Amino acid sequence: MARKVSTSRKLIVTAVAWTIGILLFFPILWIFLTSFKTEAVAIADPPVFLFFDWTTENYTTVQERSNYFRHFWNSVVISIGSTVLGLIIAVPAAWAMAFVPGKRTKDVLMWMLSTKMLPPVGVLIPIYLLFRDMGLLDTRIGLTIVLMLINLPIIVWMLYTYFREIPGEILEASRMDGASLRDEIIYVLTPMAVPGIASTLLLNIILAWNEAFWTLNLTAAKAAPLTAFIASYSSPEGLFYAKLSAASTMAIAPIMILGWFSQKQLVRGLTFGAVK
Amino acid sequence: MGRITLNQITKSFGDKQVIPPLDLEINDGEFVVFVGPSGCGKSTLLRLIAGLEDVSSGDIVIDGTPATDLPPAKRGLAMVFQSYALYPHMSVRKNIAFPLKMAKTDKAEIDRKVTNAAEVLNLTDYLDNRPGQLSGGQRQRVAIGRAIVREPAAFLFDEPLSNLDAALRVNMRAEISELHQQLATTMVYVTHDQVEAMTMADKIVVLHAGVIEQVGSPLELYERPRNRFVAGFIGSPKMNFLEGEPTAAYDAHAIGVRPEHITLSKTEGTWQGTVGLAEHLGSDTFVRIAVPGQGDMIVRTIGDFAVKPGETVFLTPDPAKIHRFDATGLALR
Numbered sequence: 001m002a003r004k005v006s007t008s009r010k011l012i013v014t015a016v017a018w019t020i021g022i023l024l025f026f027p028i029l030w031i032f033l034t035s036f037k038t039e040a041v042a043i044a045d046p047p048v049f050l051f052f053d054w055t056t057e058n059y060t061t062v063q064e065r066s067n068y069f070r071h072f073w074n075s076v077v078i079s080i081g082s083t084v085l086g087l088i089i090a091v092p093a094a095w096a097m098a099f100v101p102g103k104r105t106k107d108v109l110m111w112m113l114s115t116k117m118l119p120p121v122g123v124l125i126p127i128y129l130l131f132r133d134m135g136l137l138d139t140r141i142g143l144t145i146v147l148m149l150i151n152l153p154i155i156v157w158m159l160y161t162y163f164r165e166i167p168g169e170i171l172e173a174s175r176m177d178g179a180s181l182r183d184e185i186i187y188v189l190t191p192m193a194v195p196g197i198a199s200t201l202l203l204n205i206i207l208a209w210n211e212a213f214w215t216l217n218l219t220a221a222k223a224a225p226l227t228a229f230i231a232s233y234s235s236p237e238g239l240f241y242a243k244l245s246a247a248s249t250m251a252i253a254p255i256m257i258l259g260w261f262s263q264k265q266l267v268r269g270l271t272f273g274a275v276k
Numbered sequence: 277m278g279r280i281t282l283n284q285i286t287k288s289f290g291d292k293q294v295i296p297p298l299d300l301e302i303n304d305g306e307f308v309v310f311v312g313p314s315g316c317g318k319s320t321l322l323r324l325i326a327g328l329e330d331v332s333s334g335d336i337v338i339d340g341t342p343a344t345d346l347p348p349a350k351r352g353l354a355m356v357f358q359s360y361a362l363y364p365h366m367s368v369r370k371n372i373a374f375p376l377k378m379a380k381t382d383k384a385e386i387d388r389k390v391t392n393a394a395e396v397l398n399l400t401d402y403l404d405n406r407p408g409q410l411s412g413g414q415r416q417r418v419a420i421g422r423a424i425v426r427e428p429a430a431f432l433f434d435e436p437l438s439n440l441d442a443a444l445r446v447n448m449r450a451e452i453s454e455l456h457q458q459l460a461t462t463m464v465y466v467t468h469d470q471v472e473a474m475t476m477a478d479k480i481v482v483l484h485a486g487v488i489e490q491v492g493s494p495l496e497l498y499e500r501p502r503n504r505f506v507a508g509f510i511g512s513p514k515m516n517f518l519e520g521e522p523t524a525a526y527d528a529h530a531i532g533v534r535p536e537h538i539t540l541s542k543t544e545g546t547w548q549g550t551v552g553l554a555e556h557l558g559s560d561t562f563v564r565i566a567v568p569g570q571g572d573m574i575v576r577t578i579g580d581f582a583v584k585p586g587e588t589v590f591l592t593p594d595p596a597k598i599h600r601f602d603a604t605g606l607a608l609r
Contacts, residue, residue, distance in 0.1 A: 173361035
């Protein structure tokens, strides 16, 4: 039997939900609004909310001063590249852990996840030195590799939970049908796991897109993605709130649009296996 | 050709041996059924033959070729699984064509074989459906279609009918038997249902705790069970066993007599008992009778036999149909 919910209770719950939603969204909204203000209005006290002279001047300036599209392209290459590379490595790894688990599989999974608990700065110096010696500093390939390694545990974990839901008998059937290990993964496992792989892909593109520690520390100009582009506006010359906001808006926009259209897959991906 | 020889094969999981050394010969074209209670190792044995599990020791020879170390695909066998194990993302056509695609068969040939198989199995109208849109029986037929297009040396069936309802099960049983007659290919069939075993098999292998208790034709097992386990497992309702006083006349530790080999009377007979429960099926009646000192015995009478619970009845076994067993449970002949 469904529980009866009174109208006033519904109203309160709705109001609370909206308040929390707006509270969470407010910083982004504020950045968006500020990006259309002049620098003077941006730092005005008390702050001006909606009634100011809207200007797109910041966007023009930002694009003139630092090439947005070059950073945008770097972000695209690095986030998609690292995710796809990660998937290529993680699919066989997750296959092995899900379908031929050994005594230590659980431990390996935990160990992999534990690397995410390590503060990245702890390994900054060795990685920086390795990158320097291998000539990978400020290269897209270097960043792609680092971000792939950073997100690999999450990719493997997500795929592992997906694969576990696939009945082993179907894979055995494909083996009986003459599929090699490669055929089994390409023709049977992967197509069956498409929803899982898609949400893993999306989530990891977002994580890689927003990753700021390594992208800031390992790039200077050539390979710098949008995170570095934003950071360049909190510069020694002082803070330019309006321009910083314009840069942020431009950096957030693509990934927000992607997230908006794929929210279903994302939610499913994050809650998969939680309820059966 | 589909001759399968198992030589002293064993299987252990960790330090637990589930199949002690075992020999078995499966002849070309035979319909062999592995039957036994759950956990007796029958599925494991089938998976060893399929190559889905590795033997711990011993050899498997298929058509004279050592197959022990061959991967499943190279053994020339096809398997039908209990859960059907169809590829949910492929149409029926693609499901059936999959093994041919893996074997790099050319397209025209694939089309021809898939069409043929679909005709044989009444699947022509469903070729473009996904497995999810089919009923249980149709799914099972797709699984069989996927197996026959490979023209395997032998078919392996792992409890293929246990997910179907009773009526469908009877139909599919007949279909599989017909298929065997048409193709005359070796079939190895695993089931825990002794009715399936009795009705389909040329040769039944009764397994218990990984050990082969007896191998023989259905009637051989019914008429001449080698030990008490086989005697009790084959036949439904199961054989009645008696120990103690009634066995003296037969010079045995225990005797067994099937429910259908006992005559029931309300006036006289060898043993006396009280009716506990009578199941009237119309065609026959199963009567459960408490016999002092022996526990419950089941008697099958043809047609209806009017008894009420609590009534006293007399049982007379057919002396020619009495099975004698020694103290270890082996049949005495």
